[in-house]
Every structure is written in C-alpha cells, then in structure tokens.
Amino acid sequence: MRRLVLAVMVVAMFAALLFGQSSFPPDTTVHEVVEMLGILMIFLGVVGRLWCTLYIGGRKSDEVVTGGPYSMTRNPLYVFSTLAAAGVGAQMGSIVATIGFALLCAGAFHVVIRREERYLASEFGAEYQNYLARVPRFWPNPSLYREGDTGSFRPKLLLNTLLDGLVFLVALPVFELIDHAQITGALPVLFRLP
Known part of the structure; x- marks a missing residue:
C-alpha cells in the first residue's frame, strides 16, 4: 500500500509539474538555492529512510519498535519520505512547489498512518x-x-x-531535462509558481 501511494503521488506530481515552471528564472540565485536545498532534502530523506530501516527492518510486525528514529516520531519513514518529496518539488526551483510536494506527501501518508495505527493498536494493545x-x-x-x-x-x-529512496534521486536529472525542454520551447509552460 505504501509503495502504491508513493508511486501514485510521484506520477501525479510529475505530471502536474511537467508543464509548470518556477517564477524565478533558472539562472537566478533564488532558483539555484531552492534547487540546492532540495538536493540536500532528497539526500537527507534517503539516508533517514535507511536509518529507520536499520531499526524497524524485519521487526515491524513482531514488536513495537521504540528506539532510534522511532523514539522521536511514530512514523519516521514517512517523515523522511516527505522531506525527500519536498526536495523533489524544490528541483523545480519553486518554494511553492517545495511546500506543495511536502504537504501532498504528508497528506497521503496521513491516510496510511491512520489505517496502520488501528491495526497496530489491535495487534499490540497496551x-x-x-x-x-x-x-x-x-x-x-x-x-x-x-x-x-x-x-x-x-x-x-x-x-x-x-x-525505494533512489526514486527521489531520479528527480535531479528529470527536472533538468524538463527545464531544458521548457527553455527551448519543446514543452509548453502552462503555469508559474513562486
């Protein structure tokens, strides 16, 4: 279910942003800073997901894992995925896309989290x-x-x-290709985001 939700989100976000562009031109400082922060968010998201797996891997159906990242939040894998998704949005060079990707991802995970909590409460009780x-x-x-x-x-x-995390890294070359296609006129720009 998590992979399906993630795949649907990635496809929807990619389709929406295929025809969008940052209102900050590609060679401006703001555009470049947003993209660089996005790269950092993607790498932190991927590394964070690996850190979570070291704790939960192979035990999530057998016990309540409460150490490491699971001591700070009940859903660190989703937190780090949301951070990486924000980084994907930042590859557009847009602050709005960065926040939008994060909110869309967090919203989708909220639905999954509620379902998982009901299951875990019935499975592990007190x-x-x-x-x-x-x-x-x-x-x-x-x-x-x-x-x-x-x-x-x-x-x-x-x-x-x-x-799974490397899917986020695909955003780096893909958004560069989209930028190039938009600049050369191969892809139309239907909207701009700050």
Whole structure:
C-alpha cells in the first residue's frame, strides 16, 4: 500500500509539474538555492529512510519498535519520505512547489498512518497505546530521542529501502531535462509558481 501511494503521488506530481515552471528564472540565485536545498532534502530523506530501516527492518510486525528514529516520531519513514518529496518539488526551483510536494506527501501518508495505527493498536494493545501516548504521530520531537536495539539486521530490507529512496534521486536529472525542454520551447509552460 505504501509503495502504491508513493508511486501514485510521484506520477501525479510529475505530471502536474511537467508543464509548470518556477517564477524565478533558472539562472537566478533564488532558483539555484531552492534547487540546492532540495538536493540536500532528497539526500537527507534517503539516508533517514535507511536509518529507520536499520531499526524497524524485519521487526515491524513482531514488536513495537521504540528506539532510534522511532523514539522521536511514530512514523519516521514517512517523515523522511516527505522531506525527500519536498526536495523533489524544490528541483523545480519553486518554494511553492517545495511546500506543495511536502504537504501532498504528508497528506497521503496521513491516510496510511491512520489505517496502520488501528491495526497496530489491535495487534499490540497496551504496549502500543503507551507508545501512542508519549511519541508524536508525525512531527519529530528530538528531545525524546533514545537509542534502542536494532534487532537482527536484514541486508535485503535495507537494499529495498535504498532502491525505494533512489526514486527521489531520479528527480535531479528529470527536472533538468524538463527545464531544458521548457527553455527551448519543446514543452509548453502552462503555469508559474513562486
């Protein structure tokens, strides 16, 4: 379900932005700074997702994982995916696209999170209810951080997470190609975003 939601979001965002352009021209400082911050957000998102997998990988159906990134937020994989999605939006050089991608991603994950919480509450009972009471659903609270056991390491799960995260990196060359196609007139620009 998570992969399907992510794939649908990526396709929808890509289709919408195929014909949009930043209101900041490509060679301006603002455009370049937004793109560079986006690259940083993408890499932090991918690395963060890998960090989460080191803790949750292979254990998420067996126990309530409460250490590492899961001590600060109940859904760190979704937080880091949202950060990476914002980075994808930033590749357009637009602040509005950056925020829009993040909000769209967080909104889609909200639906998935609610469903997962119902399942986990029924599966783990009081243990999960205690976790719900002390750890925020989405926005991380770094003051809650505590190291935890990573359990057994499963390289295949880490590889799958890395491959999922690399989808975000595809935005880098794709948006450069879109910029080029728009500048040369091969793609029409139907709207501009600040």
